Amino acid sequence: MQGWKEKYTSYIKKQQPGPPKAPETEVLGHSLADNLEHLQALLGSNGDFVARDFLLFGKYEAVMIFFSSLVNQEQIQEHILKPLMARPDDHQGVPENLDGIIHYVWKIAVQVTQGNSERKLSCLPPAIVKGNLVLLIDGVPEALLLDMRQIDLRSVDQPQTEQVIRGPREGYVEKLENNLALLRYRLQSTDLRVEISPLGSRTRSRVALCYLDSIADPQLVAEAMRRISIIDTDGIIDAGYIEQFIEDQPLSPFPQVQNTERPDKTVAALLEGRVAILVDGSPFALIIPALFNQFFQTVDDYTERFIMGSLIRIIRLIALASSLFFPALYVSVISFNPELMPTDFAVAISGGRAGVPFPAVLEVLIMEVSMEVLREATIRLPQMIGGALSIVGVLVIGQAAVAAGLASPITVVIVALTTIGSFATPAYNAAIALRMLRFPLILLAGMFGLYGVMIGTILIINHLLFLDSFGVPYMSPFIPGKWRDWKDALVRVPLWWMRRRPSFLHVRDSARLPRAVPDVYEDQILQQGGEAGERYPSDHDAANGRRNR
Known part of the structure; x- marks a missing residue:
C-alpha cells in the first residue's frame, strides 16, 4: 500500500497538464483487462475500491468490482463468491462456452434478490457508487450488476423534534x-x-x-x-x-x-x-x-378525545397569538397609551421602570435578542451543558439585569411569557417565522403605538392571504372555506363528524365515512317488530345518535 508521500507525488502528477484523453468507450469489450482499466479510469483512485479476480466455475477469468464501504462483504463471500468459485461438477447445466453464461449466473448460481445486466460502460460507475457489485467475465461484453448495498445506520427511534404524549414512538431514519x-x-x-x-x-x-x-x-x-x-x-x-x-x-x-x-x-x-x-x-x-393551520396541529389532537384535543389546540393558538403580539402591545401601551392600564397597575409598572436608562422599545428589543441568543446557544450545545445554560441564563442573567437596573421586572416577565408561548408551537420552522415577525411589530409599536401594531397585523394577514401552496390558498379552510372544512380548524370535532376529506385538496374520493353507519341496535329493533328510526334505549341513545349524524 502506498504511503502518503507516494500518494502526494502521484496526485501532483495527475494535476499536470497533459495530452487530451482519448474518448471513453461507450460499450464493454471482450477483453477483461481493457474493461477493468477503463472502469478504474472512470472511478479514479479510491482506498475502498476492490477488484477481486477469480476463476468462474474454475475455468473462466472473472473479476468482482465494488466499494468495500458500501457493501456487505460477508454476504458477497457466502452468496456470490462461494457459489461462483465452485467447480463445474457442483453445478448442473453450466454452459460449455461463454454463450449464456451471464444468464446462467443470474438465474441459477448467485443468491441475490435484485440485479440486472448492463452493456454500457458509462452505466457501471454510478451503479458501483450506489452499492452495487459489478461482475465482469473475460470474453463477455456484458456486466452483471448485483445489489449488495448495506450501510450501518441508527435504528428506528422516537422522534426528537415532534414529541407526543399519546401516539406512536416511531421516527424516520436516514435510510x-x-x-x-x-x-x-x-x-x-x-x-x-x-x-x-x-x-x-x-x-x-x-x-x-x-x-x-x-x-x-x-x-x-x-x-x-x-x-x-x-x-x-x-x-x-x-x-x-x-x-x-x-x-x-x-x-x-x-x-x-x-x-x-x-x-x-x-x-x-x-x-x-x-x-x-x-x-x-x-x-x-x-x-x-x-397550510397555515397544519403547523399548529399535533398527533395528540387526534389520539385524544375531541374535547381534550380541542381545548389543547385552543390553548396552543392563544400561546401563538401572545408570543407574536404580547411584546408589541406592551411597548405600545407603555410608550403611547398608559391611560389604558388600571391606575394601580400603571403605578406598579412605573415604579419598576424607575432607574432603567432605556426606552421601553429598546429595552424589549435587547431582552428579546438576548433570549434568542440564549435559545440558539442552548440548541447548539451538548444536551447536558445546554440544560444547565438555560437555567443559568433565565435565573442568573435575568435577575442580574433587574438588579443592575438594565431592565425592569415587568419586561423580564413579558419576555419570559413570550418565550414560553413560542415553545408551544409544534412546528419549529413556523415558530421561527413568528419569532422573526415579532421584531418588526415591536419596532412599529415603538414608533406608532397601537396604530403600528394594527398596521403590522394587517400586513401579516394580507401576506398570508396572498400565499399559495401548490395551488391551494395558504389560509384554507378559513378563507375561502366550507363548513365541513372548519370541523378540523380552530377546534377538532368528533371523528364521526368528519365524514369527508378537505374540499380544498380536490381529492378523487372525498368520503372518509359512509353516509349511514350500520347499527346493531337498529337491527334488534326491527327484529322485535319496531320501526326503523325510532328512539334507541337511553343507554345507547347518545352513541348511536352521534354515529348516524
Missing part, C-alpha cells in the same frame, strides 16, 4: 428503504404509489414521491413531479434542499412545505389526499400542500 417500510407498515394499501428517481448530478440521491392513487388529485401529483424534475443542482443532501427548490414563495417567512419525522403523520396526510416526498439520507419527509 430510504427503512422509511418506506415504516410507511407501508402503517398504510397497507394497494393504492399507495411510490415513485423513486435519482436527483443531483453528483450525489444522485434517491428521491421518493408517495401518494394514494385513488385519493390524491392528479394535478397535484403532476405539479409535484414537475417541480422536482426541473431541479438542477449538483447535490441533494437533505429533504430541506428540495423544500427550498419547490416552494411557491421563497422570500416569505412562513413555510409552505411541511416537514415531519413521524410516519404516522405522513400516513394521515396521505389519507387526506396530500403528497409526501422522502430523500435517501434524510430522516424527514416533506408534505405538500402545507
Whole structure:
C-alpha cells in the first residue's frame, strides 16, 4: 500500500497538464483487462475500491468490482463468491462456452434478490457508487450488476423534534428503504404509489414521491413531479434542499412545505389526499400542500378525545397569538397609551421602570435578542451543558439585569411569557417565522403605538392571504372555506363528524365515512317488530345518535 508521500507525488502528477484523453468507450469489450482499466479510469483512485479476480466455475477469468464501504462483504463471500468459485461438477447445466453464461449466473448460481445486466460502460460507475457489485467475465461484453448495498445506520427511534404524549414512538431514519417500510407498515394499501428517481448530478440521491392513487388529485401529483424534475443542482443532501427548490414563495417567512419525522403523520396526510416526498439520507419527509393551520396541529389532537384535543389546540393558538403580539402591545401601551392600564397597575409598572436608562422599545428589543441568543446557544450545545445554560441564563442573567437596573421586572416577565408561548408551537420552522415577525411589530409599536401594531397585523394577514401552496390558498379552510372544512380548524370535532376529506385538496374520493353507519341496535329493533328510526334505549341513545349524524 502506498504511503502518503507516494500518494502526494502521484496526485501532483495527475494535476499536470497533459495530452487530451482519448474518448471513453461507450460499450464493454471482450477483453477483461481493457474493461477493468477503463472502469478504474472512470472511478479514479479510491482506498475502498476492490477488484477481486477469480476463476468462474474454475475455468473462466472473472473479476468482482465494488466499494468495500458500501457493501456487505460477508454476504458477497457466502452468496456470490462461494457459489461462483465452485467447480463445474457442483453445478448442473453450466454452459460449455461463454454463450449464456451471464444468464446462467443470474438465474441459477448467485443468491441475490435484485440485479440486472448492463452493456454500457458509462452505466457501471454510478451503479458501483450506489452499492452495487459489478461482475465482469473475460470474453463477455456484458456486466452483471448485483445489489449488495448495506450501510450501518441508527435504528428506528422516537422522534426528537415532534414529541407526543399519546401516539406512536416511531421516527424516520436516514435510510430510504427503512422509511418506506415504516410507511407501508402503517398504510397497507394497494393504492399507495411510490415513485423513486435519482436527483443531483453528483450525489444522485434517491428521491421518493408517495401518494394514494385513488385519493390524491392528479394535478397535484403532476405539479409535484414537475417541480422536482426541473431541479438542477449538483447535490441533494437533505429533504430541506428540495423544500427550498419547490416552494411557491421563497422570500416569505412562513413555510409552505411541511416537514415531519413521524410516519404516522405522513400516513394521515396521505389519507387526506396530500403528497409526501422522502430523500435517501434524510430522516424527514416533506408534505405538500402545507397550510397555515397544519403547523399548529399535533398527533395528540387526534389520539385524544375531541374535547381534550380541542381545548389543547385552543390553548396552543392563544400561546401563538401572545408570543407574536404580547411584546408589541406592551411597548405600545407603555410608550403611547398608559391611560389604558388600571391606575394601580400603571403605578406598579412605573415604579419598576424607575432607574432603567432605556426606552421601553429598546429595552424589549435587547431582552428579546438576548433570549434568542440564549435559545440558539442552548440548541447548539451538548444536551447536558445546554440544560444547565438555560437555567443559568433565565435565573442568573435575568435577575442580574433587574438588579443592575438594565431592565425592569415587568419586561423580564413579558419576555419570559413570550418565550414560553413560542415553545408551544409544534412546528419549529413556523415558530421561527413568528419569532422573526415579532421584531418588526415591536419596532412599529415603538414608533406608532397601537396604530403600528394594527398596521403590522394587517400586513401579516394580507401576506398570508396572498400565499399559495401548490395551488391551494395558504389560509384554507378559513378563507375561502366550507363548513365541513372548519370541523378540523380552530377546534377538532368528533371523528364521526368528519365524514369527508378537505374540499380544498380536490381529492378523487372525498368520503372518509359512509353516509349511514350500520347499527346493531337498529337491527334488534326491527327484529322485535319496531320501526326503523325510532328512539334507541337511553343507554345507547347518545352513541348511536352521534354515529348516524
